[in-house]
Amino acid sequence: DGGITQSPKYLFRKEGQNVTLSCEQNLNHDAMYWYRQDPGQGLRLIYYSQIVNDFQKGDIAEGYSVSREKKESFPLTVTSAQKNPTAFYLCASTKLTSGENTGELFFGEGSRLTVL
Amino acid sequence: AQTVTQSQPEMSVQEAETVTLSCTYDTSESDYYLFWYKQPPSRQMILVIRQEAYKQQNATENRFSVNFQKAAKSFSLKISDSQLGDAAMYFCAYRPLYIIQGAQKLVFGQGTRLTINP
Numbered sequence: 001d002g003g004i005t006q007s008p009k010y011l012f013r014k015e016g017q018n019v020t021l022s023c024e025q026n027l028n029h030d031a032m033y034w035y036r037q038d039p040g041q042g043l044r045l046i047y048y049s050q051i052v053n054d055f056q057k058g059d060i061a062e063g064y065s066v067s068r069e070k071k072e073s074f075p076l077t078v079t080s081a082q083k084n085p086t087a088f089y090l091c092a093s094t095k096l097t098s099g100e101n102t103g104e105l106f107f108g109e110g111s112r113l114t115v116l
Numbered sequence: 117a118q119t120v121t122q123s124q125p126e127m128s129v130q131e132a133e134t135v136t137l138s139c140t141y142d143t144s145e146s147d148y149y150l151f152w153y154k155q156p157p158s159r160q161m162i163l164v165i166r167q168e169a170y171k172q173q174n175a176t177e178n179r180f181s182v183n184f185q186k187a188a189k190s191f192s193l194k195i196s197d198s199q200l201g202d203a204a205m206y207f208c209a210y211r212p213l214y215i216i217q218g219a220q221k222l223v224f225g226q227g228t229r230l231t232i233n234p
Contacts, residue, residue: 031220037159042207042226050220058221088159096215103149103168103211105222107161 002027006091006108013115019078021111023091030096032074033105036060037088046089049074050096078113086115118143120210122225129198130233136183137193137228139208147213150184150191151222156204164206167191169213195230203232 004025013019023032031050035043045058049068063082068074074093078085089112092105119142129135141150152164167175167184174182179196195202208225 043224048220090161096220104151104163104166110159
């Protein structure tokens with residue numbers, strides 16, 4: 001079935017370590033996104049990518065990095081520069097081509113990162 | 117910049133009753149999408165309902181319906197016959213229709229936590 005797969009679902013890391021969260025989609029979507037969600041809060045955009053080998057910073061990009069080497073994949077690295085990385089991370093994707101675009105974002109199940 | 121405001125951080129309703137969640141947005145565009153997403157305790161984001169701004173008819177999906185008032189920039193969600201499984205965080209979201217308008221990004225509200233009382 002088509003969808004978005006995030007892994008791992010739960011991740012524990014020591015302070016100062018870099019961590020990479022995986023996001024893969026087989027929906028042939030053009031754009032991919034990473035959001036951060038803190039407890040009881042809304043979604044904040046970290047990075048997004050509209051096309052392979054290109055990405056843009058969102059509202060809270062500091063301390064994060066991404067790559068888009070393949071259309072299907074958009075991994076997020078949480079670096080040691082991120083001051084408070086413990087959060088829930090959601091990956092999403094969507095079509096941008098008009099005519100095929102129903103507008104909504106499709107989301108993965110999320111990754112919960114806890115830094116000890 | 118486009119903004120989405122959900123003025124009710126929390127709402128509660130008795131099972132089987134009807135509840136309405138409010139959402140207002142600010143935009144200068146005339147063509148756009150509006151969405152309501154549900155985030156249950158599993159934290160998976162689930163699309164509840166979609167509205168295209170050019171459609172005057174309010175969208176309906178089973179027990180979920182919207183009241184879309186374009187001139188007032190209001191997009192409320194009505195849940196009829198509330199069920200325990202409706203308990204979740206609900207997010208209103210806006211997206212322009214065209215990339216040149218910023219269609220590559222959804223703008224989310226802060227969310228409304230809905231509790232269903234048995």
